[in-house]
Amino acid sequence: MQDRPTTPEALEAVRDFLAQELLPSLSDPRRRYHLQIALNVLRIVEREAEGEDARLRAEYAALRDLLGLPPAAPPEDPAALRQAVLEANRTLCARIRQGDADAGSWRQRVVAHVEASVEAKLAVNNPAVLAAFRAEAAAGSQGAS
Amino acid sequence: MSAGTAASATAAESLRAGLETFIAAEAGHPAAIRALWRLPGGTMREAWALDVEIAGGAWAGAHRLILMADCGAQILYSRLPREDELRVIAAMHASGVPSPRPYWCIPEGRPHGLPPGLLMERVEGETVARRLLADAAYAAVRPRLLEQMAEALARMHAVPAAALDGLPGPATGQAPVQFQLREVEAALRALGEPHPALELGLRWLGRRIPARERLVPVHGDYRLGNVAVDPADGLRAVLDWELTHLGDPGEDVGWACMRFWRSIDRPGAPALGSRERFRAAYAAAGGRRFDPEAAHYWDIFANVRWAVITLAQAFRHLSGRERSLELASIGRHCAEVEYELMRLLRER
Numbered sequence: 001m002q003d004r005p006t007t008p009e010a011l012e013a014v015r016d017f018l019a020q021e022l023l024p025s026l027s028d029p030r031r032r033y034h035l036q037i038a039l040n041v042l043r044i045v046e047r048e049a050e051g052e053d054a055r056l057r058a059e060y061a062a063l064r065d066l067l068g069l070p071p072a073a074p075p076e077d078p079a080a081l082r083q084a085v086l087e088a089n090r091t092l093c094a095r096i097r098q099g100d101a102d103a104g105s106w107r108q109r110v111v112a113h114v115e116a117s118v119e120a121k122l123a124v125n126n127p128a129v130l131a132a133f134r135a136e137a138a139a140g141s142q143g144a145s
Numbered sequence: 146m147s148a149g150t151a152a153s154a155t156a157a158e159s160l161r162a163g164l165e166t167f168i169a170a171e172a173g174h175p176a177a178i179r180a181l182w183r184l185p186g187g188t189m190r191e192a193w194a195l196d197v198e199i200a201g202g203a204w205a206g207a208h209r210l211i212l213m214a215d216c217g218a219q220i221l222y223s224r225l226p227r228e229d230e231l232r233v234i235a236a237m238h239a240s241g242v243p244s245p246r247p248y249w250c251i252p253e254g255r256p257h258g259l260p261p262g263l264l265m266e267r268v269e270g271e272t273v274a275r276r277l278l279a280d281a282a283y284a285a286v287r288p289r290l291l292e293q294m295a296e297a298l299a300r301m302h303a304v305p306a307a308a309l310d311g312l313p314g315p316a317t318g319q320a321p322v323q324f325q326l327r328e329v330e331a332a333l334r335a336l337g338e339p340h341p342a343l344e345l346g347l348r349w350l351g352r353r354i355p356a357r358e359r360l361v362p363v364h365g366d367y368r369l370g371n372v373a374v375d376p377a378d379g380l381r382a383v384l385d386w387e388l389t390h391l392g393d394p395g396e397d398v399g400w401a402c403m404r405f406w407r408s409i410d411r412p413g414a415p416a417l418g419s420r421e422r423f424r425a426a427y428a429a430a431g432g433r434r435f436d437p438e439a440a441h442y443w444d445i446f447a448n449v450r451w452a453v454i455t456l457a458q459a460f461r462h463l464s465g466r467e468r469s470l471e472l473a474s475i476g477r478h479c480a481e482v483e484y485e486l487m488r489l490l491r492e493r
Contacts, residue, residue: 030185037474044477089339096344102352114341115487121480129481132414133488139413 007049015042048124055120056081063088066113067095157181160193163257164212168197168264171249172204179207190215191260194267209269210248214262225387227251227263229312233362233389234265236308242300243382268382270373274408277374278416286379291408291418293380294372294401295426301383302361302394303431309362314391320357321392322446326350333453336460342483346449349490353442355393358433363392367401369408369417394433398424399443404485405451405478438493445489452482 101110168176184192193212246266315324365388459476
């Protein structure tokens with residue numbers, strides 16, 4: 001087992017150094033802009049580091065169910081797990097392309113699955129934007145008469 | 146002087162010398178560059194500002210120019226060769242579409258040691274969307290900016306396609322959107338990764354191809370961010386014409402109204418105005434009327450196209466063609482675009 005700091009702790013330490021010590025020392029706007037991008041990427045991977053494995057396992061199970069495959073234990077090895085989810089997504093894409101999700105009850109299931117997957121990605125990549133979407137949906141439904 | 150500064154000073158000096166010779170040859174009279182500096186921003190091309198004085202003849206006087214130097218970035222499938230881009234700018238400028246005045250095209254072959262690129266008028270004005278939407282300096286022009294953008298777009302779409310012969314566009318009898326869908330799909334396939342949300346989008350779009358409309362010049366990236374805005378006059382020029390092609394006007398209308406750009410009102414989040422107001426102003430200025438179904442189609446098209454571009458930008462870094470943190474990070478914006486796409490697919 002690896003020693004502390006954990007992955008998210010190490011990322012946070014790097015991020016704090018860049019934000020609190022390096023960023024204030026930069027005056028060039030282009031450098032500052034790129035450093036802000038770097039900080040944002042670090043925030044993303046910090047959020048991602050926590051629970052990515054569990055999310056992939058859940059996606060694997062959901063895809064097998066959606067595709068009508070018998071339940072199976074996901075691969076243990078992280079690289080193999082990622083590859084397995086990738087392959088399942090390829091199969092889903094092929095079926096969408098051939099029109100299987102154009103209408104009907106399977107379409108509803110595919111749309112719900114894809115919505116959930118996209119939301120899970122957005123929660124990691126930009127939780128503020130996800131919150132804004134939700135606020136807009138709430139404001140929109142209040143506005144509708 | 147650091148090594149970096151010394152290197153860029155030498156680059157600027159040789160650029161200055163080359164440009165003076167080139168401009169003098171084009172103008173037929175001596176040219177003196179009074180100022181030359183690198184402009185920040187832009188992942189695809191190097192931009193330099195120059196103030197040049199031409200000694201005599203038709204071009205006599207002071208000119209404020211910008212040099213857009215190609216850096217070989219062919220990230221997007223339908224990017225125009227620079228000669229065609231200059232032709233587009235010339236046609237737009239001549240037709241009264243707010244655009245930079247075109248000057249000259251620097252060809253391949255490093256004449257006078259110069260990189261290939263374009264010389265055009267340097268239009269003063271703010272382009273950064275965040276500032277245009279929030280800074281007090283632009284409060285006076287904000288109320289009209291949506292209308293100005295819609296009017297400029299309508300003018301652009303009124304330029305006859307025949308005046309821009311040779312631009313990328315659909316084959317005879319092919320629906321314009323089919324031409325674009327093929328390009329978007331090809332770009333997605335080239336990435337070799339599964340994106341079920343985008344497959345749903347492409348399939349939805351492909352099964353509802355709109356009837357072929359009059360072919361118009363489509364800007365290809367029309368949005369806040371690609372217009373120069375003056376704090377007193379408002380919109381002064383539409384910029385970045387390199388993605389212009391022949392197509393359906395809905396491509397630009399849907400793109401300009403995309404949520405991602407933050408320039409159109411959302412529930413609880415006002416910006417420049419509603420998409421209905423934009424489309425009404427566009428129609429009032431002579432543009433096509435989009436019924437809600439057509440508007441919805443083009444909203445979905447825009448998000449699918451942009452999502453694929455975000456992935457292609459990241460792939461450009463990942464493939465090693467252009468290592469860049471900025472390009473790499475753009476890939477993580479795809480989720481936001483896919484979320485909006487799924488929301489739109491639910492709407493109707």
